[in-house]
Amino acid sequence: MPVGIRTQELCKTYNSAPPLGTAGGFVARADAKGSKQPKNQIPALDGLSLEVQPGEIFGLLGPNGAGKSTTVGVLTTRVRPTSGVAWIGEHDVWKEPTKVKHLIGVVPQRPNLDFSLTAREILVFHGAYFGIASRVRNERADGLLEKFKLTERGNQMVRGFSGGMMQRLSIARAMMHDPQVLFLDEPSAGLDPQTRILLWEIIREYHQAGKTVLLTTHNMEEADALCQRLAIVDHGHRIALGTPAELKATIPGGFVLRLRFGNQTPELLKKLEGLSGVREVRPAEPAGVDVYADRGGSLISEIANLAVGSGAELSDVHISEPSLENLFLHHTGRSLRD
Amino acid sequence: MNWKTFGAMLARDAHVARRNAIQLVLQTFLQPLLFVFVFGKVMVSSGFLPEAYKSLLLPGIISISMVFTGIWAVAMPLIAEFQWTREIEDRLLAPISVGWIAIEKVIAGMIQALIAGLVVIPMAWLVLGRGVQISLGSPGTFALIILLIATFSACGGLALGCTINQQHIGLMFGMVITPMIFFGCTYYPWSALKTFPILQKAVLINPLVYASEGMRATLAPQFSHLPVAAVLGALLFFDILLLVVGLQQFEKKAVS
Numbered sequence: 124m125p126v127g128i129r130t131q132e133l134c135k136t137y138n139s140a141p142p143l144g145t146a147g148g149f150v151a152r153a154d155a156k157g158s159k160q161p162k163n164q165i166p167a168l169d170g171l172s173l174e175v176q177p178g179e180i181f182g183l184l185g186p187n188g189a190g191k192s193t194t195v196g197v198l199t200t201r202v203r204p205t206s207g208v209a210w211i212g213e214h215d216v217w218k219e220p221t222k223v224k225h226l227i228g229v230v231p232q233r234p235n236l237d238f239s240l241t242a243r244e245i246l247v248f249h250g251a252y253f254g255i256a257s258r259v260r261n262e263r264a265d266g267l268l269e270k271f272k273l274t275e276r277g278n279q280m281v282r283g284f285s286g287g288m289m290q291r292l293s294i295a296r297a298m299m300h301d302p303q304v305l306f307l308d309e310p311s312a313g314l315d316p317q318t319r320i321l322l323w324e325i326i327r328e329y330h331q332a333g334k335t336v337l338l339t340t341h342n343m344e345e346a347d348a349l350c351q352r353l354a355i356v357d358h359g360h361r362i363a364l365g366t367p368a369e370l371k372a373t374i375p376g377g378f379v380l381r382l383r384f385g386n387q388t389p390e391l392l393k394k395l396e397g398l399s400g401v402r403e404v405r406p407a408e409p410a411g412v413d414v415y416a417d418r419g420g421s422l423i424s425e426i427a428n429l430a431v432g433s434g435a436e437l438s439d440v441h442i443s444e445p446s447l448e449n450l451f452l453h454h455t456g457r458s459l460r461d
Numbered sequence: 462m463n464w465k466t467f468g469a470m471l472a473r474d475a476h477v478a479r480r481n482a483i484q485l486v487l488q489t490f491l492q493p494l495l496f497v498f499v500f501g502k503v504m505v506s507s508g509f510l511p512e513a514y515k516s517l518l519l520p521g522i523i524s525i526s527m528v529f530t531g532i533w534a535v536a537m538p539l540i541a542e543f544q545w546t547r548e549i550e551d552r553l554l555a556p557i558s559v560g561w562i563a564i565e566k567v568i569a570g571m572i573q574a575l576i577a578g579l580v581v582i583p584m585a586w587l588v589l590g591r592g593v594q595i596s597l598g599s600p601g602t603f604a605l606i607i608l609l610i611a612t613f614s615a616c617g618g619l620a621l622g623c624t625i626n627q628q629h630i631g632l633m634f635g636m637v638i639t640p641m642i643f644f645g646c647t648y649y650p651w652s653a654l655k656t657f658p659i660l661q662k663a664v665l666i667n668p669l670v671y672a673s674e675g676m677r678a679t680l681a682p683q684f685s686h687l688p689v690a691a692v693l694g695a696l697l698f699f700d701i702l703l704l705v706v707g708l709q710q711f712e713k714k715a716v717s
Binding site for chain 2: 196199201202220225227229231233235236239240244245248249251252296
């Protein structure tokens with residue numbers, strides 16, 4: 124039976140640097156400088172509530188340091204929350220961690236493979252940790268090596284593997300005990316496009332078998348292509364939730380024109396708002412404007428004319444089509460890559 | 462408690478130990494055997510040390526081999542696996558509570574320490590040649606003491622391995638291991654320190670003293686040694702202390 128995921132008001136404050144692999148906090152630390160908090164208190168999660176339906180592919184989208192990895196850490200028994208509750212299915216993660224560990228498979232942001240073992244041994248021992256019978260775990264290991272195109276390297280130590288191979292093996296290992304819930308923390312970071320497509324296919328296939336998948340990403344394309352629902356997180360809380368299509372529909376107009384001027388006047392902003400198809404005009408730092416509109420390129424000539432008319436020198440134009448990236452920009456005023 | 466998972470983790474450690482067997486054997490036995498050769502053979506046969514020193518040295522060599530095998534076997538992999546590669550995470554995510562993973566490491570370390578102790582006896586005896594006077598008066602006490610020594614070494618490895626970072630391994634040797642060896646009554650009996658009364662009291666905080674004296678008490682009782690009851694009590698105390706500290710430190714490292 125498919126298993127869901129739920130969190131309620133999760134908070135996590137690290138007392139020192141967060142553990143490796145959980146990026147949450149490193150960015151927040153810079154923000155915390157000069158604030159009232161003691162130096163080594165690093166807030167990573169600030170009241171995050173989520174509900175992932177059984178059998179859903181759910182995405183956590185946000186920039187580095189948003190708290191995505193910390194959320195995964197809390198849900199996978201690796202990071203103890205400062206407050207709040209997390210459930211996998213019926214089980215409170217921090218009251219019944221062993222039961223939860225049976226249900227979940229985890230692909231960390233950075234491969235944490237057992238360097239003392241060969242690729243095949245990693246899978247077989249992982250199966251043994253989960254009490255899988257010898258014959259079954261050997262068969263399953265061979266099947267997964269085949270699926271992830273690692274059969275030829277199966278009997279080699281993983282120390283010499285490339286990043287992509289390690290990542291593939293990490294995913295194979297997480298699937299070894301056929302978990303009901305699969306966590307993937309930035310699964311396609313560092314993968315070449317072919318491997319990324321292979322990974323997406325495997326995730327979809329796993330989902331079709333009735334499993335729940337939670338993945339974190341800051342890759343819009345990936346979130347858009349894979350996830351049924353998304354939560355956008357920033358500074359440890361949720362800023363938007365919905366299907367990719369729903370979320371994109373909330374961006375006024377859909378298109379974003381990021382304009383930069385040599386010198387801009389309030390009068391110019393007013394005029395921009397008056398153009399047909401423009402839904403919202405927001406000043407952006409430094410000396411620029413983000414124009415949300417329901418058309419893109421066709422606005423440029425009008426904008427250029429306005430700029431000339433008010434003596435503002437248009438120095439840069441960037442047009443983006445409706446995307447989750449724009450959604451993030453709309454909610455935070457920052458680009459995901461900032 | 463999930464015995465299947467526990468057993469699988471022990472099997473994993475045994476598998477890795479078998480793979481590194483040659484390295485482990487050299488690491489465990491080379492230094493004590495060289496020491497036995499130089500002090501027990503060269504110094505004795507050239508007349509600088511009396512023949513009886515052979516019998517005094519052997520129990521000390523057993524205890525030091527056991528203690529450092531156990532510490533090494535638990536601490537070094539833990540230090541590496543908790544570093545940035547986080548290799549231990551596949552076991553932290555196995556369906557077993559975190560404390561049992563630490564216990565598994567302790568059991569694996571104890572087994573290695575016991576093997577080291579039992580193998581070094583015939584090897585050292587072979588190097589020393591004739592004139593070794595070792596007797597096993599009370600096998601039960603001997604078994605209890607080597608079990609307590611193995612536990613102390615593995616728990617010490619757990620506590621050290623979860624406290625020290627990779628960049629401080631050198632410091633650990635300089636500040637912890639070296640003084641422990643030299644003030645561990647391995648190459649001389651505790652009674653030999655009686656001309657240094659303050660030092661003689663101070664070394665009692667060193668658990669290796671009880672390991673060496675305990676070995677001496679059961680294998681070569683002809684030399685003066687600490688009372689067996691004191692040895693048992695002290696070893697038990699250090700076992701429990703280091704286990705509690707080790708488990709706490711492990712939990713701290715495992716869950717952030």
